[in-house]
Amino acid sequence: MDYTIARRRMVEQQIVARGIDDPRLIDVMNKVPRHLFVDEGLRGHAYADGPLPIGHKQTISQPYMVAAMSAALGLQGHERVLEIGTGSGYQTAILAMMTKRVYSIERISTLAARARKVLDQLQISNVNIKTADGTIGWKDQAPFDGILVAAGAPDVPHEYLVQLIIGGKLVMPVGGYHQQSLIRITRLDKDQFKREELMGCRFVPLIGTAGWSEADEI
Template sequence: MNFEIARKRMVESQLLARGIKDQRVIDAMLKVPRHLFVQEAMAANAYSDTPLPIGEKQTISQPFMVALMTELLELSGRERVLEIGTGSGYQAAILATLVDRVYTVERFRPLALQARRVLDSLHLLNVNLKIGDGSEGWPEEAPFDAIIVTAGAPEVPAQLLQQLAVGGRLVIPVGTQFEQVLKRVTRTADGFQSEQSVGCRFVKLVGRAGWGIDD
């Protein structure tokens, strides 16, 4: 399979056709080899219009959702970005090609270790990764210019809002365990402004500021 051709087709049919316009995001999606972030047996499906399982009952998001969430952050290139839910590492790789520094948190050690291996193989050395409760963010490194949450939460965690810099944007799926709405929250000097984007469905954000393990 020619993965470069598959990537170009993915961008044309799934991103451009659905209104993704940020050229930097488009270039990143063309550059990052998505097939390296999925299980080898699923590499042929890496550029299909669907999420894929990556182990630990987690998934790699469909390409359009990765592009949309990244575009909603409105990144210029110098930001420090926090990602909650490293998963396969693909979203972190996209961010790493676009910003100065990425901080990413993953709950599952096997996923974190695998993501680190792939990121290192691509020489994406501007990604800091730790294993822990992502719902509480990474307070030691706050504030962040942007925060992206790749798991559905019952509400926007207050801990993450407090770690957002003034002028920064947080993108997160919010709703039930089975259906969410993608929200963007911008921090202003006076507080927070919230906007809704599209309906979506993510795995649940588990942690002290998210869903419980048994929910």
């Protein structure tokens, strides 16, 4: 399989055709080898229009959703971004190539180690990954210019809001356990936030102190 052709087709048909027009994002998605972030047996499906399993009941997000969430942050290149849910590391790689530094939290150590290995293989070095409860953010490195959460929660954890700079943006799925709305929150000043609903979505649950409990799993 020619992955370069498959990747170009993915970007043209799934990203650009659906209205994503950020030239930097389009260039990055044309470069990052998505197939390296999935198991070998699934590489033939890496550029298909949908999520794929990566083990531990987690998924690599649909390419369009990765693009839409990245675009919603409005990245310019100078930002420090917090990512919640490293997963396969694909979204991490996209963010890393568009920002100054990414701080990524993954609660499953096996996934964090695997993502780190692929990022190192691609010589993407501006990423800090730690295994921890992502629902409480990364206070030691805050504040952040942007926060991207790749798991759905019943509401926005308060720690995310206080760890966002004024003018910064948070993008995350909020709603029920199986179905959410993708929202964007912009911090206007110390106590004021603008909230926008972008689209419907379906993500794995955000597990942790300020999210769902593993006991909630249905």
